[in-house]
Amino acid sequence: MNVLLILIPVSVFLGGLGLLACIWTLRHGQYEDLEGDAARILLDEKQEDRTAKPEKDG
Amino acid sequence: MTVLASPAACPACVSGAATAAVAADAAGHVLHLALPSIHCAGCIAGVERALAGAPGVRAARVNLGRRRVRIVTDPDIGADPALRALSAAGFEAHELDNAALGPAGDTDGRRLLARVAVAGFAMMNVMALSVAVWSGAGEATRALFHWVSAAIALPALAFAAQPFFASAWGALRAARLNMDVPIALAIALAAATSLHETLFEAGADTWFDAALALTFFLLAGRYLDHRARAAARSAAAELTALEMPRAVRLEDGARRSVGVADLRPGDRIALAPGARIPVDGVTEGSATIDRSALTGEADPVRIDADGIICAGEVVLGAPLVVRATARAEDSTLRRLAALVEIAETGRHRYTGLADRAARLYAPLVHGLAAMALIGWWVATGDLHRAIAVATATLIITCPCALGLAVPAVTASLTGRLFRQGVLLKSETALERLAEIDCVLLDKTGTLTTGALTLPKLEEAHARVALALAQGSAHPAARAIADALADRDPAPVTSLREVPGEGVHGLWDGAPVFLGRGETGTELRLPDRRIPLPLEETLRPGAADMVADLKALGCEVRMVSGDSTVRAGALAACLGIARIHANIRPEGKAALVESLRASGQRVLMVGDGLNDTAALAAAHASLAPATALDAARVASDGVLLSGDLGAVATTLRIARMAHRRIRQNLGIAAGYNAIAIPIALAGFATPLAAAAAMSASSLCVVTNAVRR
Numbered sequence: 001m002n003v004l005l006i007l008i009p010v011s012v013f014l015g016g017l018g019l020l021a022c023i024w025t026l027r028h029g030q031y032e033d034l035e036g037d038a039a040r041i042l043l044d045e046k047q048e049d050r051t052a053k054p055e056k057d058g
Numbered sequence: 059m060t061v062l063a064s065p066a067a068c069p070a071c072v073s074g075a076a077t078a079a080v081a082a083d084a085a086g087h088v089l090h091l092a093l094p095s096i097h098c099a100g101c102i103a104g105v106e107r108a109l110a111g112a113p114g115v116r117a118a119r120v121n122l123g124r125r126r127v128r129i130v131t132d133p134d135i136g137a138d139p140a141l142r143a144l145s146a147a148g149f150e151a152h153e154l155d156n157a158a159l160g161p162a163g164d165t166d167g168r169r170l171l172a173r174v175a176v177a178g179f180a181m182m183n184v185m186a187l188s189v190a191v192w193s194g195a196g197e198a199t200r201a202l203f204h205w206v207s208a209a210i211a212l213p214a215l216a217f218a219a220q221p222f223f224a225s226a227w228g229a230l231r232a233a234r235l236n237m238d239v240p241i242a243l244a245i246a247l248a249a250a251t252s253l254h255e256t257l258f259e260a261g262a263d264t265w266f267d268a269a270l271a272l273t274f275f276l277l278a279g280r281y282l283d284h285r286a287r288a289a290a291r292s293a294a295a296e297l298t299a300l301e302m303p304r305a306v307r308l309e310d311g312a313r314r315s316v317g318v319a320d321l322r323p324g325d326r327i328a329l330a331p332g333a334r335i336p337v338d339g340v341t342e343g344s345a346t347i348d349r350s351a352l353t354g355e356a357d358p359v360r361i362d363a364d365g366i367i368c369a370g371e372v373v374l375g376a377p378l379v380v381r382a383t384a385r386a387e388d389s390t391l392r393r394l395a396a397l398v399e400i401a402e403t404g405r406h407r408y409t410g411l412a413d414r415a416a417r418l419y420a421p422l423v424h425g426l427a428a429m430a431l432i433g434w435w436v437a438t439g440d441l442h443r444a445i446a447v448a449t450a451t452l453i454i455t456c457p458c459a460l461g462l463a464v465p466a467v468t469a470s471l472t473g474r475l476f477r478q479g480v481l482l483k484s485e486t487a488l489e490r491l492a493e494i495d496c497v498l499l500d501k502t503g504t505l506t507t508g509a510l511t512l513p514k515l516e517e518a519h520a521r522v523a524l525a526l527a528q529g530s531a532h533p534a535a536r537a538i539a540d541a542l543a544d545r546d547p548a549p550v551t552s553l554r555e556v557p558g559e560g561v562h563g564l565w566d567g568a569p570v571f572l573g574r575g576e577t578g579t580e581l582r583l584p585d586r587r588i589p590l591p592l593e594e595t596l597r598p599g600a601a602d603m604v605a606d607l608k609a610l611g612c613e614v615r616m617v618s619g620d621s622t623v624r625a626g627a628l629a630a631c632l633g634i635a636r637i638h639a640n641i642r643p644e645g646k647a648a649l650v651e652s653l654r655a656s657g658q659r660v661l662m663v664g665d666g667l668n669d670t671a672a673l674a675a676a677h678a679s680l681a682p683a684t685a686l687d688a689a690r691v692a693s694d695g696v697l698l699s700g701d702l703g704a705v706a707t708t709l710r711i712a713r714m715a716h717r718r719i720r721q722n723l724g725i726a727a728g729y730n731a732i733a734i735p736i737a738l739a740g741f742a743t744p745l746a747a748a749a750a751m752s753a754s755s756l757c758v759v760t761n762a763v764r765r
Binding site: 004008011012015016018019022023026027031032033034035036039040041042043044 | 098099102103120121122123124164167168171172175176179182183186187199202206210
């Protein structure tokens with residue numbers, strides 16, 4: 001069962017990576033406009049040029 | 059919890075662009091524009107392309123969900139270039155007041171979501187480890203898994219379960235019981251006994267997974283509920299932000315647009331017809347003003363030069379110059395708004411169904427757990443065993459379904475109302491609306507749109523009436539002129555106004571007259587007399603709403619500051635039997651109070667400042683979107699659509715919410731009725747707890763979201 005000593009840290013690490021990714025999306029305001037983001041996928045790349053990053057402030 | 063945006067986490071995202079945008083924000087001005095008409099990907103592209111070409115606009119980002127765009131402009135150019143570019147591209151756009159919008163980023167929601175993420179991560183990891191333990195891992199593996207679970211669960215719980223501990227502590231300190239008390243106790247006890255088992259390997263079960271699953275489910279329910287209300291609140295804040303508080307100040311003959319907050323006593327302010335007066339002041343020259351927002355009178359009032367006017371009144375007829383006598387924050391409007399805030403706190407005493415259920419539930423479950431502890435200890439003499447059984451009782455009856463019963467329903471139905479244009483801002487509004495049995499409707503501005511309409515006139519006669527009406531500044535003449543404004547005046551000559559009588563003139567050489575007749579205002583033509591009674595325009599859906607409300611079993615009453623005759627005529631045509639006319643603002647609140655004293659739950663629907671006290675005092679209140687800011691603040695909800703049918707719809711959905719909440723509480727109670735005996739008998743295992751908790755939560759949530 002020594003394999004557990006490797007597998008458990010690996011699984012916790014991978015889960016933690018997912019958590020960090022989730023918190024990263026949160027801090028970048030990616031849940032501010034779910035409807036808009038769903039629509040934006042239909043836009044051409046070129047039109048995205050001048051758009052600012054999602055806001056953090058008011 | 060500091061996680062930095064490292065490019066490694068998402069190489070696809072251009073972090074350079076983000077930095078550039080932040081730098082631009084620092085130097086430029088951030089503005090928000092409302093875009094009520096956008097609805098698709100094409101609109102996003104169109105708006106952003108139009109703004110990209112606008113001079114001085116550095117960046118633009120559309121938020122489709124909120125129908126808004128955030129732009130960064132060069133300093134001090136204002137929103138005008140952007141507004142012009144958008145209107146040229148065919149998009150309706152309005153500037154929003156940043157101060158009224160408040161911090162747009164929903165900080166509370168984001169923090170809740172972070173807690174949900176942490177609880178979810180920890181729950182899944184611990185659950186994976188627990189499955190191995192439940193399927194019969196060896197002694198050493200089991201101990202190892204318990205240690206790993208504890209290492210994950212304890213910090214996760216310390217972070218994620220904070221809202222429950224904070225709320226439970228707040229309730230206990232005020233000597234009350236709410237739903238968070240049993241939740242917090244179950245989480246804390248589960249964590250403590252599991253830690254004890256882990257440290258001393260005493261051989262009993264650990265409950266880390268149950269504590270985390272409980273936290274995760276409840277946080278998710280709470281987040282969805284918060285999200286639904288945050289959307290409604292943000293839309294309501296936008297209504298306030300749309301009323302850009304700017305005024306035109308006259309400075310040595312020059313006109314300058316300034317913020318209302320910058321106005322000082324002594325400033326001269328130019329007001330266009332139709333403008334709302336921003337601060338208290340005195341008029342230079344005579345004017346006709348609409349006081350209906352403050353007093354409820356439908357008739358315009360005429361005031362002379364140096365007359366006193368109050369913030370919130372509307373200028374009719376001609377442009378007007380006003381000398382300010384007070385600053386905006388000292389003006390009547392704001393003072394009344396502040397009173398409303400004080401009155402509103404009274405409503406926070408309302409106890410929701412969830413808390414009432416908790417008052418029954420918590421003593422029962424805690425009593426049973428205590429009995430289990432004592433019973434098992436006395437019966438077996440084994441304290442360790444007794445504590446294990448008591449903990450199992452607390453956790454398996456843990457109020458997961460009970461805790462979700464209310465937020466799941468309110469989130470789902472607040473969202474449904476939001477899509478129908480009803481913004482509910484208050485947490486307990488749905489529950490209070492469900493109890494309504496008497497509806498009090500304000501007349502001016504709520505049942506009517508405030509605009510006056512004339513009876514149908516032949517085109518030629520209408521043009522004569524318009525020409526004559528334009529010859530007078532009398533409020534009635536003004537109102538007639540406004541109602542006929544889309545026509546061209548007829549060539550009427552020799553206009554002569556006789557005070558107290560009316561306007562005389564010559565049309566095609568024949569005398570014509572508009573003014574006081576035997577029965578009211580009338581138009582006298584050479585060959586005939588046409589009475590011109592001014593009628594108030596009913597809002598669409600008003601009559602249907604009254605019928606619907608009666609069908610729902612509500613008593614419908616009308617309240618108005620207007621005369622009995624006028625109010626009575628309108629009430630008769632709507633089918634409202636009880637009217638209260640000539641009521642002053644204090645009278646409206648007193649009326650609400652007396653109805654409450656007679657045992658009725660009153661819903662007040664009103665729009666003016668004269669309604670705010672009554673709105674705040676009523677059991678529940680709604681305001682149309684056209685209402686004054688203070689009235690919207692005082693009410694539980696705002697009706698975005700002009701159609702009054704939404705009032706009946708809101709009551710119907712609120713009653714449905716009430717039924718669903720009761721069903722959910724029933725489901726949770728039924729589940730507990732099965733689980734409690736099993737736990738008391740000492741048969742509850744963590745596996746059974748996990749299965750039962752998930753199953754009951756799913757039942758409750760499914761019941762909440764079904765059509």
